[in-house]
Amino acid sequence: MEETVVNVGGANAAPTPGSAGVQTQVPGAPTTVSAVAGATGDIGAGNFVERDIDKDLFQFKSDDTPLMQLMLRAKKVKVNSPEVDHYMIDEPRSSVTTTNAVTESANQQFVLPLQSNDANIPRPYGTLLVRGVDGYAEDGVTKTPGKDLMLFVVGHEAATGNPIVRAVNGPKANTSDEYCKTPAIPAGTTLIILSNALYETQKEVDPDLIVPQPTTVYLQKRGMNQIVSDYYEAQRKRIPFGKAVIAEAAITNFKVRGNRTLYAGRKGKMNVQTPKAGVQKVYFSEGVRYQVKKELQHTGKWTIEEIIALAKMVFTGEDVPKSVACLAGKNFLENIQCIDYSKHPEIQITTAINPVGWKVTNLHTVFGDFELKHDPTLDRLKWSNSAFMVAYDRLVHYQYSAEHSSSERMEGEEATRESMLVWDALALKGSCHVWINGEGTVEHTGAVHYHLWDSEAAPESPADGCVYYLLNDCPGINANALAGQIWQFKNDAWSEYSGDVMAA
Structure with missing residues (x-):
């Protein structure tokens, strides 16, 4: 679809930040774009296609790869390029x-x-x-x-x-x-x-x-090959490994490595010299760990007051999600399980089947419910103390090439090659997703950093731009800094925080 822009004399108005700091709001300006390009993941209606789930791949080893499950279930946008403009529309400022x-x-x-x-x-x-x-x-x-x-x-x-x-x-x-x-x-x-x-x-x-504001998303091509020689397949083996068993192991490896990439991949592209087709580009997708705009720093044991504060942060303010899955490392889950909930009997922990079909531990608060699920991938990435709070209705699955498989005889060899290829990327919509960094590692510079603060004294050496959720009144920050408020240290001064999570 071609893009038609109607220009009415004068300079174009510059977008202003919305509630999350995204430059999307142009008050007082008319909408003059009559058609929007649909081929690059824009906001045209043709891109919002119905969900089309590969059910076999969705169910296979699903407990080991929950983030990939969410991607396969998310809204698919088919694109014609491995470089996609991913758009975000912010809520108006209040x-x-x-x-x-x-x-x-x-x-x-x-x-x-x-x-x-x-x-x-x-x-x-x-x-x-x-x-x-x-x-x-x-x-x-x-x-x-x-x-x-x-x-x-x-x-x-x-x-x-x-x-x-x-x-x-x-x-x-x-x-x-x-x-x-x-x-x-x-x-x-x-x-x-x-x-x-x-x-x-x-x-x-x-x-x-x-005005929707784009960020460029790179779609990464991933593949799996399985080669079985005719001689191997013909042998009577002590343990009868057949093609199905080998395929199961190969697909498992393909999915768990892909799940790690969805979390921790780094964005990039480079030219490579191929043996038969000259110079070609290789694209690397950005993991969700580095896409999130809110990062909560928390090490050590959790308290019930901190859980309530987390629920308040996630389910109030700008860009409030309908439901949230908490994909967690094993140590994070252990900390949540060991909290003393006796002081707050209204907080209920139950087992439920969520809309994705998972059996989850549902943590109910007055602000909203967390669906807790262990993700072994976080343990393999050495992030066992961390968790990813993801709103699974705020995901986009960009596909340049849908998952497909093939089987062929290898030229000059007595063997069969079976392959599976996919070229896609997972992108986050909105600013409601939260990464809980429990490892005490260096903070992600592309996000606003939150801390839970329970002292009456101000932090001794806060980093510029850091945000503190106050669990107690904190006169050390400001005489008006009360429990339940959020304050930010910026430009050597404290001010109550309004939630501009993407503001520079």
């Missing part, structure tokens, strides 16, 4: 933050100082709730503690692009005045984006353009 203080004055409207990336998010006729700043009663004199100030967006300043606003329930010079004065708003104040408010005959408002 809040913005002031960069400087607004001084109280007699002006009826004022410029709201925001970060340059946030300036275009509030649109004309939109409303903003100013958290922590008290509004006023209708007389404009009486403060209303606990009832926040609200602002009305009337335009944007030409020089900075920042929104121009009026106070809806602000202070007034005289009780009979129609418009409010400019109220005082501190720097760092959070503004919640509410609905727009239109005048009586208005029917046109600024449209919103959502």
Whole structure:
């Protein structure tokens, strides 16, 4: 399908971050793309094909390769290139933050100082709730503690692009005045984006353009060969190894190695000189370990409070999954099993069959359920203390060539070659997936790093950008840093974290 772009004069608007920090939101811009290329894994409807599961391969040695099971079950997107643009659409931002203080004055409207990336998010006729700043009663004199100030967006300043606003329930010079004065708003104040408010005959408002942002995914070609000589097959063996037994061992090896690649493969490509076909490219897929955007650092034993905090992190905020499978190493599972749950009897552990068909240990919390399953691959990768929290409805299985097999006589040999080839990649959608790093190893630089913090003192030497979930009140970080909140150390300062997991 060809791509048709309708250009209307002027420069293209730059996308702004959504709730997870992805540059996908273009407030106030019309959607002008009438057709989207479908051959490269784009968001065209033709790519969202029905699931087509190779049931034999899906069931074979399934307990040893659960991540590959999820890939085979995921939504398939057939593509025409081993290099695919994988798109992510972020949720719209729900809040913005002031960069400087607004001084109280007699002006009826004022410029709201925001970060340059946030300036275009509030649109004309939109409303903003100013958290922590008290509004006023209708007389404009009486403060209303606990009832926040609200602002009305009337335009944007030409020089900075920042929104121009009026106070809806602000202070007034005289009780009979129609418009409010400019109220005082501190720097760092959070503004919640509410609905727009239109005048009586208005029917046109600024449209919103959502621009999907691509990352390049490489599809890796994997293969398995099995060669059995005629002489070997004809012998009466002490132990009757037949073709079926050999094939079973070969497929097992193929799947478990593939499962390790799905976790830990590193993205790349290179040219190789082939014996018969000249120079060709070899592609290497990126493992999910390095695709995740949230990494929780945790070593040692787990507590019930930490499990509740983990559930709150996964099932609240932006990009909330419907269900989550926890593919875990053996030591991680042992730690979870040995937790004292007596203080929280509402947390229930049961055995269930999940939608994938696995028998899982279901850990129920008020925020959501974790489906715990042991993945031996993590043990083989020396990640026994770690786990992968994966939303299995947020996976994409890109296929350049579907799995196929062949059998042929080898030229010049008395033997038969049986082969199986597949050319594909697994990609994560959204930012809800979490890698729990329990090995105490170096953190993955492409993710936001979370820590569970239970001390009243601030961390001694936090790394820039690290995020801390507070299990207790922490006055060492900030007088307002309370248990259950998330705070980030960035640019030598602490601030409450809003969940921009992909922001630079």
